[in-house]
Amino acid sequence: MKKPLIIFYGLIIYTVIQVIWWGRLLLAAKPDSLGMIIGESAVFIFIFLVGAFYMHKAIKGERKLHNQQRNFLLSVTHELKSPLASIKLYLETIIKRDLDAVQRKKFLTNSLKDIERLDDLVENMLIATKIESQSYTFPKEQFNFSQLVNAVADRLQLNTCNSQVIKANIEPLIFLNGDKFALTSVLTNLIENAIKYSPPCAEIKISLKQKGDQISFIVADSGIGIDDQEKSRIFEKFYRVGSEETRKTKGTGLGLFIVKQVLDKHQATIKVKNNNPSGTIFEVIFNAHAN
Numbered sequence: 001m002k003k004p005l006i007i008f009y010g011l012i013i014y015t016v017i018q019v020i021w022w023g024r025l026l027l028a029a030k031p032d033s034l035g036m037i038i039g040e041s042a043v044f045i046f047i048f049l050v051g052a053f054y055m056h057k058a059i060k061g062e063r064k065l066h067n068q069q070r071n072f073l074l075s076v077t078h079e080l081k082s083p084l085a086s087i088k089l090y091l092e093t094i095i096k097r098d099l100d101a102v103q104r105k106k107f108l109t110n111s112l113k114d115i116e117r118l119d120d121l122v123e124n125m126l127i128a129t130k131i132e133s134q135s136y137t138f139p140k141e142q143f144n145f146s147q148l149v150n151a152v153a154d155r156l157q158l159n160t161c162n163s164q165v166i167k168a169n170i171e172p173l174i175f176l177n178g179d180k181f182a183l184t185s186v187l188t189n190l191i192e193n194a195i196k197y198s199p200p201c202a203e204i205k206i207s208l209k210q211k212g213d214q215i216s217f218i219v220a221d222s223g224i225g226i227d228d229q230e231k232s233r234i235f236e237k238f239y240r241v242g243s244e245e246t247r248k249t250k251g252t253g254l255g256l257f258i259v260k261q262v263l264d265k266h267q268a269t270i271k272v273k274n275n276n277p278s279g280t281i282f283e284v285i286f287n288a289h290a291n
Contacts, residue, residue: 012052019045080121083114116155120188124254127185128237131261138179138265145176145183145215149208152187161201166191169207174215176286182262189255190219190282198223198279215286222279231272235260 023041090107093099099107130136149170157166176183194204198221205220226234237257263270263284273281 012048015048016045019048080118083117086114087111120192123185124189124258127182127258127262128254131258132237136182138182138262140178141180142175142177143180144173145178146170146172146174146208148180148184149187149206149217152184153191153206156188156191156195165195165201165203167203167205169205169209171209174208174210174288176215176288178266178286179262183266186259186262186284187217189259190284193255194219194221194223194280194282197221210288213288215288217284217286218281220275220279220281222275222277225274225278226272226280234272 019041023038090111094104094107127136150168153166153168153170191204191206198204202222205218207216207218209216235256237254260270266286268284268286270285271283273283275281
């Protein structure tokens with residue numbers, strides 16, 4: 001992207017020099033037209049510079065998108081290769097070695113965890129693509145939201161640590177009108193995000209409560225936290241702090257983008273707050289009677 005920018009800035013400098021040069025020639029030929037020449041030159045340069053500014057902004061945006069897409073491809077490649085390599089190793093071990101029933105069950109269970117991880121990645125990419133193309137209609141139905149939160153928390157608990165790290169405080173029989181598939185992705189992304197940016201087997205607290213028409217879903221972790229200057233950008237598509245080469249945490253930069261887009265379609269709000277003494281709290285507020 002450097003070569004187009006150099007050409008672009010070169011053309012701007014060349015054009016300004018040409019305007020000044022022709023202005024001087026006109027002024028030498030018609031000394032009494034000084035006011036007209038200066039006025040028309042100023043208008044031309046002003047319009048040209050405004051156009052150049054917006055062109056520069058567009059090129060800069062394209063460059064930023066190119067870098068984000070590059071980071072996204074790097075992260076997706078890593079996200080796909082890691083579980084696939086793990087599944088391949090487990091299956092090869094089962095085939096080549098005479099394992100007892102306990103070892104075989106353990107290897108198959110771990111393989112299923114990796115398959116679920118791949119399934120979550122594919123679902124994120126599918127929803128993100130549909131949101132971008134505006135082809136997803138978010139079909140809504142009345143369902144037991146408490147049951148869904150429990151199911152997602154239980155599944156992620158099994159895939160995370162042998163000890164109980166997800167502490168759930170969920171009120172029973174809370175019902176919500178929404179797209180169950182898309183909201184499952186929201187819950188998965190928020191809880192996985194808390195796990196991902198926390199120390200191994202660190203405690204994650206989730207709660208689901210209803211007060212009047214308001215349904216509150218909260219995920220709190222004690223991890224690395226999010227800087228205040230980053231909070232306004234974490235819901236952008238592909239946005240992740242740092243580069244894929246230096247970042248240790250897994251991810252594609254799609255999770256929180258999907259969360260925000262899906263919640264907007266459900267007239268829900270999400271707040272990002274600091275947890276004390278460390279970590280982050282995501283609080284989602286739904287209207288129980290929203291269409």
